[in-house]
Amino acid sequence: MPKATNTDDPDAPDGVQIDLISGERMDGMATMEKIRMILDGVHDGNIVILEEGLTPDEESRLIEVTMAEISPDEFNGIEIETYPKSDTRNASLLGRIMGGDEPTAKLTVIGPANQIETLHKDETLISALVSRD
Amino acid sequence: MGLFTELKDSISRVTDRLFAEEEPKRIGIYGPPNAGKTTLANRIARDWTGDAIGAESHIPHETRRARRKEDVEIERNGKSVTIDIVDTPGVTTKVDYEEFTDEMDEDDAIRRSREATEGVAEAMHWLREDVDGVIYVLDSAEDPITQVNTMLIGIIESRDLPVLIFANKIDLDDSSVKRIEDAFPQHKTVPLSAKEGENMDEVYANIAEYFG
Numbered sequence A: 001m002p003k004a005t006n007t008d009d010p011d012a013p014d015g016v017q018i019d020l021i022s023g024e025r026m027d028g029m030a031t032m033e034k035i036r037m038i039l040d041g042v043h044d045g046n047i048v049i050l051e052e053g054l055t056p057d058e059e060s061r062l063i064e065v066t067m068a069e070i071s072p073d074e075f076n077g078i079e080i081e082t083y084p085k086s087d088t089r090n091a092s093l094l095g096r097i098m099g100g101d102e103p104t105a106k107l108t109v110i111g112p113a114n115q116i117e118t119l120h121k122d123e124t125l126i127s128a129l130v131s132r133d
Numbered sequence B: 001m002g003l004f005t006e007l008k009d010s011i012s013r014v015t016d017r018l019f020a021e022e023e024p025k026r027i028g029i030y031g032p033p034n035a036g037k038t039t040l041a042n043r044i045a046r047d048w049t050g051d052a053i054g055a056e057s058h059i060p061h062e063t064r065r066a067r068r069k070e071d072v073e074i075e076r077n078g079k080s081v082t083i084d085i086v087d088t089p090g091v092t093t094k095v096d097y098e099e100f101t102d103e104m105d106e107d108d109a110i111r112r113s114r115e116a117t118e119g120v121a122e123a124m125h126w127l128r129e130d131v132d133g134v135i136y137v138l139d140s141a142e143d144p145i146t147q148v149n150t151m152l153i154g155i156i157e158s159r160d161l162p163v164l165i166f167a168n169k170i171d172l173d174d175s176s177v178k179r180i181e182d183a184f185p186q187h188k189t190v191p192l193s194a195k196e197g198e199n200m201d202e203v204y205a206n207i208a209e210y211f212g
Ligand SMILES: Nc1nc2c(ncn2[C@@H]2O[C@H](COP(=O)(O)OP(=O)(O)O)[C@@H](O)[C@H]2O)c(=O)[nH]1
Pocket: B032, B033, B034, B035, B036, B037, B038, B039, B040, B055, B056, B057, B058, B060, B061, B062, B063, B090, B168, B169, B170, B171, B172, B192, B193, B194, B195, B196
């Protein structure tokens, strides 16, 4: 899996690990495998980027499993943002070119809620503000 | 056609219709925390059955379990529908017990957040398995375009469930129904104030029409 940082150590004091997961890799996985991979990454403090996003059903299961894993002082849950969004406001030209609400068009960014202050999104970029303390 | 077959046919037609009419539709009330879901569920239950469903609160996650009110018969303009109302906890992707420690001690806050997470998981499960239609409640004074709203509406659409969007809290100065209509133009938006009881006629007409 490509890593955007130069370290594999999740406890490294500076730098945030980004797990970029290709559509190809996700294709061969069952729903629960995908969710496990996402949440394992998030539990390690990583930001997980899915090239191809999740289906609505997978999103619903991701919320359900996330809830089951929330634990006081350890894990508060996730922030999640997708681009482009799958609502019909995205019947924009770009949305249509990229395939509208097909899951393959949804770049999805998921991170640990306690470390991500805001996932900021505009038409062309998603940036995560990560707090390091 | 013989008398017997004819009789049997007409009897089965009658029973079909009876069952079709008596089988209540299970309508889930979904939406973010604090949108006014419980206030709405209570108002509907009070208006049509005389008693309430659960507690309303300004502190998020007051509703931590899906609560049901069964056999609520709603009639408007000659249309009638019998529904089971399911009031759900607000769906979210994160719960931090420290949000509640101002209002209660730490043990209670931890308990509240644990119940909230179980309730949200349960509500997601219900959405996949157990509801026939959805009322999606939004606070019209807030920005409707959030990840959770978009995701939830997407999940509801993918299950082909009929959905009405309720733009609640129109009594507030900052309320904008148009912002909600623009965000989800593919669905019918009904403005209301669950707290003040504004526009409830249209609310009931839409429930009877849409889920009936
Ligand atoms: N101004 C106003 N406040 C409302 C309205 N409906 C609910 N509320 C308030 O919003 C808060 C949350 O309501 P509640 O029903 O518990 O929300 P829930 O979390 O979605 O179940 C409470 O303080 C309610 O009194 C409304 O139509 N107008």
